[in-house]
Amino acid sequence: MYPFRFKIIFVFFVLFFICIVVRLFQLQIIESDKYKGISKTRRIATYPLDSTRGSIFDRNGKTLAIDQHAFDISVHYKNLLYCSITRTKKTIPRITELEVHKKTKKLCRDCHENQEIWLKKLSQLLDIPQTKLLEYTDEAIEKVEKLKQNMERKYGRAIRIKEETDFYPVVSDVAWEKIIQIETKQDDFPGIRITPRPERIYPEQTLASHILGYLGKLTEDEWKFQSNNWSNFILASSAADNETPSLLYDGYAENDTIGRTGIEAYYEDELHGLRGKKFEEITCKNTQIEKTVLERPPIPGNNLYLTLDSQIQTYAEKSLGTNLGAIIVMNPWTGEILAMASNPRFNPNTIQKDFRKLIEHPSKPFLNRAIQGALPPGSIFKVITAAAALSSNAITTQTTFECPGYLKYKNILFKCWSEYGHGFVTIEDAIPHSCNVFFFETAKNLGGDTLYAWAKKFGIGEMTGIDLPHEKAGNMPKLATIASTMNVSIGQGALLTTPLQLVRAYAAIANGGTLVHPHILLKITDPQGETVQTFQPKNKQKLSLSPDVINILRTSLQDVVTRGTAKDKGLDIYKVAGKTGTAETGRHKDNHAWFIGYAPYDKPEYCFVILVEHTPGHGGDIAGPIARELMSYLFPEINHAS
Structure with missing residues (x-):
């Protein structure tokens, strides 16, 4: 029984094998010409589909950056080439040397009249002169022909390169009404392709431009770098058995844009998204699209919600006015x-047009002075000196120094800002009246190593880790001599800080001794609006400040407003606690004016810093009124009550 069953199975496999061989013979020998013809006349063309960049919103959902679709009109290279030849009378050697061209007596226009239809139709529809439409063709033709020559020289034979099958833009930002007319009458516009292009829009113009940043085109090196990253991503996805069909998506295109500064740069990976692909079957003879074989839609980037409050941002920018700071x-x-x-700011909507002017401007509009402006802090650093001295018992609340208006140390004369001095001063008077001599004397007791260590604890001379690119660390110098320690104790010398470092340090006094992690991101959502990530602070640090020291500092900062250097600036009604600062630049009547503080002092809601660069005035006179205007915006209910 079994041998018989085996014979049946064997016969079945033999017949099956014969069928396969016969079919292969039919396809490859008998019908070979048929399929060769199809393969020669038809190709599968792949076209990228641009992804939409994720939007950026403030904490209340107000749109700060969004992608809108713009539409370009591109023309197939063959149409551009022959249209340019017939119109401009230019010659292309590889075409004029063809036998068919040598034998014919016809003009190019007679043979290739159909290649000009797009030009006539488009000119009429858009009301653009034909010569204007042809302006963009020369660069594309020169690029493709040069590449083709190089490839043919390399391989020693005629080669059809991919660039000959591409479409090249001739008109940008076409009105939607015109696009509809072309789409509904495609037969009237042969060789034309509508190319949707995402365009980044910043609805609030210059608002928060340093935070948002701007986009720029990839350089060649950057594109290679991004391409390598994409290749590594595909390999990693394959190794991890990722179900995402990465071959159906693309990373960056050669002429793609990328975030250059601000949030656009820092969160580029979240915002960018994945480009899709369209696979089309085309007829090689006339490059007509037969059908779409497969279309993989692009994946939009994620959306970002920032901690920024657009209204408060508007108030801050209005308060700063035209001041550099x-x-x-x-x-x-x-x-x-x-x-x-x-300030000054820039408009990210017009960055391409204004870039050269902005980059060469002496006031450096691209500089985010809040995180990149490393300057001497002046007297607002005295609070850190006081915290270090009180915590290390270099002084107490009973310690008293006499201020005659100056202090002589060895052969160096250290001056107080008050020519006549402040008399006998304790720490509770030294901070409100900003007495230099008191802090010079304190620095001698404190020593350079201790002051340096405490400044570092407060984050001075260190990057805060804010989620913005290009933050500066400033400089907290090593204090090798008593003289240098005295100078730094009042915020001068080689000491350089950023406004963000200082507002972080004062926030620690306001909140009871915690050094917080400044950040811009609130949360990330996917295109469907689902939260995929919220910001998680990384480096909160508890400072070793006793409650007694914190209370002394807080009381002294309140006194700055009520009886000290910020008296009569209109800040007391808002319960502001703060410190003025005037940092000398070394040039006559050229200072950096500071005011830093928090409000209300009994239950702080806001911590703030104000910097005005290169002004002849002092901190209280210049930055004080700005602080008053800012407080009037932040606490409108107090304005109405008063």
């Missing part, structure tokens, strides 16, 4: 940046 408003408990103004 910066304002930061931060939540002292969470580190959320509610506003970060830097």
Whole structure:
């Protein structure tokens, strides 16, 4: 029985094998010409589909950056080539040397009249002169022909390169009404392709431009780098058995844009998205699309919600006015940046047009002074000196020094800002009246190593880790001599700080001794609006400040407003606690004016810093009124009550 069954199975497999061989013979020998013809006349063309970049919103959902679709009209290379030849009388050697061209007596226009239809139709529809439409063809033709020559020289034979089958843009930002007319009458516009292109829009113009940043085209090196990253991503996805069909998506295109500064740059990977692909079957003879074989839609980028409050940001920028400088408003408990103004600003909508003018401007509009402006802090650093001295018992609340208006140390004369001095001063008077001599004497007791260590604890000379690119660390110098320690104790010398470092340090006094992590991101959502990530602070640090020291500092900062260097500036009604600062630049009547503080002092809601660069005035006179205007915006209910 079994041998018989085996014979049946064997016969079945033999017949099956014979059928396969016969079919292969039919396809490859008998019908070979048929399929060769099909393969020669038809090709599968792949076209990228641009992804939409993720939007950026403020904490209340107000749109700060969004992609809108713009439409370009592109023309197939063959149409561009022959249209340019017939119109401009230019000769292309590889075409004129063909036998068919040598034998014919016809003009190019007679043979290739159909290649001009797009030009006539498009000119009529868009009301653009034909010569204007042809302006963009020369660069594309020169590029393709040069590449073709190089490839044929390399391989020693005629080669059809991919670039000959591409479409090249001739008109940008075409009105939607015109696009509809072309799409509904495609037969009237042969060789034309509508190319949707995402265009980045910043609805609020210059608002928070340093925070948002701007986009720029990839350089050749950057594109190679991104291409390598994409290749590595595909390999990693394959190794991890990722179900995403990466071959159906693309990373960056050669002429793609990328975030250059601000949030656009820092969160580029979240915002960019994945480009899709369209696979089309085309007829090689006339490059007509037969059908779409497969279309994989692009994946939009994720959306970002920022900690910024657009209204407070507007207030901050208005308060700063035309002054060269910066304002930061931060939540002292969470580190959320509610506003970060830097002036001068730029408009990211017109960055391509204005870039050269902006980059060469002496006031450096691209500089985010809030995180990149490293300057001497002046007297607002005295609070850190006081915290270090009180915590290390170098002084107490009973320690008294006499201020005659100067202090002579060895052969160096250290001056107080008050020519006549402040008399006998304790720490509780030294901070409100900003007595230099008191802090010179304190520095001698404190020593350079201790002051350096405490400044580092407060984050001075260190990057805060904010989620913005290009933050500066400033400089907290090693204090090898008593003289240098005395100079730094009042915020001068080689000491350089950023406004963000200082507002973070004062927030620690406002919140009871915690050094928070400043940040701009609130959360990330996917295109469907689902939250995929919320910001997680990384480096909150508890400073070793006793409650007694914190209370002394807080009381002294309140006194600055009520009886000290910020008296009569209109800040007391808002319960502001703060410190003025005037940092000398070394040039006559050229200072950096500071005011830093928090409000209300009994239950802080906001911690803020104001910087005005290169002004002849002092901190209280210049930055004080700006602080008053900012407070009037932040606490409108107090304005009405008063």
